[in-house]
Amino acid sequence: MKICADAKNILEILKRHTDIVVTMHANPDGDAVGSALGLAWFLRESLRKNVCIYNESDFPNWLSFLPVPCAYVTDFREIPFSAPLVVMLDAGETQRFGEKFPPYLEGKKSVCIDHHLGDTRIATEYNWIDPSMAATGQMVAQIVYAENEKTFEEAAKALYVALSCDTGNFTFGNTSSECIQCLARLVETPLALSPIREAMDNTWTVRKLHFWGKLFSMVRFAFDEQLAFIAVPQEMYAEYGVSKEDLEGFVEQMRKVRTVRIALLMREEMKNDSPFIKISMRSTGDDDVRGILTRFNGGGHKNAAGAGVFGTPEQVYAMLYPHIGNVLQK
Numbered sequence: 092m093k094i095c096a097d098a099k100n101i102l103e104i105l106k107r108h109t110d111i112v113v114t115m116h117a118n119p120d121g122d123a124v125g126s127a128l129g130l131a132w133f134l135r136e137s138l139r140k141n142v143c144i145y146n147e148s149d150f151p152n153w154l155s156f157l158p159v160p161c162a163y164v165t166d167f168r169e170i171p172f173s174a175p176l177v178v179m180l181d182a183g184e185t186q187r188f189g190e191k192f193p194p195y196l197e198g199k200k201s202v203c204i205d206h207h208l209g210d211t212r213i214a215t216e217y218n219w220i221d222p223s224m225a226a227t228g229q230m231v232a233q234i235v236y237a238e239n240e241k242t243f244e245e246a247a248k249a250l251y252v253a254l255s256c257d258t259g260n261f262t263f264g265n266t267s268s269e270c271i272q273c274l275a276r277l278v279e280t281p282l283a284l285s286p287i288r289e290a291m292d293n294t295w296t297v298r299k300l301h302f303w304g305k306l307f308s309m310v311r312f313a314f315d316e317q318l319a320f321i322a323v324p325q326e327m328y329a330e331y332g333v334s335k336e337d338l339e340g341f342v343e344q345m346r347k348v349r350t351v352r353i354a355l356l357m358r359e360e361m362k363n364d365s366p367f368i369k370i371s372m373r374s375t376g377d378d379d380v381r382g383i384l385t386r387f388n389g390g391g392h393k394n395a396a397g398a399g400v401f402g403t404p405e406q407v408y409a410m411l412y413p414h415i416g417n418v419l420q421k
Contacts, residue, residue, distance in 0.1 A: 098233035121256025183209030228253020322404035
């Protein structure tokens with residue numbers, strides 16, 4: 092696995108600081124969490140740094156099998172460092188880290204490591220933004236291997252989860268030869284993949300099974316069944332005894348319909364006492380959903396993107412509809 096200059100440069104910055112806060116975007120996915128844990132383990136065990144992980148969202152239950160090497164806090168007041176280096180992972184826009192993050196970041200030295208298209212100047216010390224990388228976990232792995240020939244199980248396990256989640260278990264179009272080389276290096280740790288896949292895949296509850304059964308019955312179609320979409324009411328969580336975390340992965344399931352090119356999931360929330368919709372979109376090939384959602388201050392990848400918009404599901408769908416049509420009718 093080739094180690095690029097950016098990884099080596101960031102490694103030198105990390106070595107110059109004693110206290111480091113690792114953070115990732117709010118409502119973190121597998122790549123964000125895996126990257127953060129992998130980096131935190133490396134900082135603590137290899138570089139002997141003081142580390143804290145911050146995120147405004149609670150640690151995802153479905154990733155609870157991953158060991159956490161340090162304090163994981165959701166309140167800035169619990170961060171034990173006064174002037175740390177802040178490492179931002181898996182997002183290139185400060186707002187994606189939460190509403191309270193920009194004021195906290197002010198006056199602090201920072202580094203950004205991300206594989207999404209977006210802002211390339213949010214960090215003070217170094218911005219490593221590389222959309223050619225399959226996952227932010229792949230970038231963190233380069234930093235780890237820039238220092239050590241081999242890593243250890245806890246870091247390797249977290250980085251494997253990061254790579255696996257953002258490549259669809261190494262089946263998406265972003266699964267490059269470099270990504271597979273990174274996977275091979277992690278497996279050499281040694282790392283047993285079967286128990287990790289078991290922990291990632293086979294953790295459903297009966298309640299989630301019934302919840303997803305209902306969701307499948309709610310999916311609707313448009314544009315000659317090239318668009319699959321669903322709006323998930325907030326009250327459904329209480330009705331089925333689940334949480335919004337149990338929606339993880341559902342938008343990908345809608346893409347499995349043979350005719351569907353774009354899948355759209357709209358999750359109802361309340362924000363500032365107003366209706367708010369969290370949008371997730373997925374596609375394949377040349378269908379660019381990121382281009383649609385950048386119009387609504389969203390971001391992500393060409394084939395996987397998200398955004399947040401005030402309004403009802405009907406209003407948000409009406410706003411998205413013409414832009415989806417422009418993509419599907421090309």
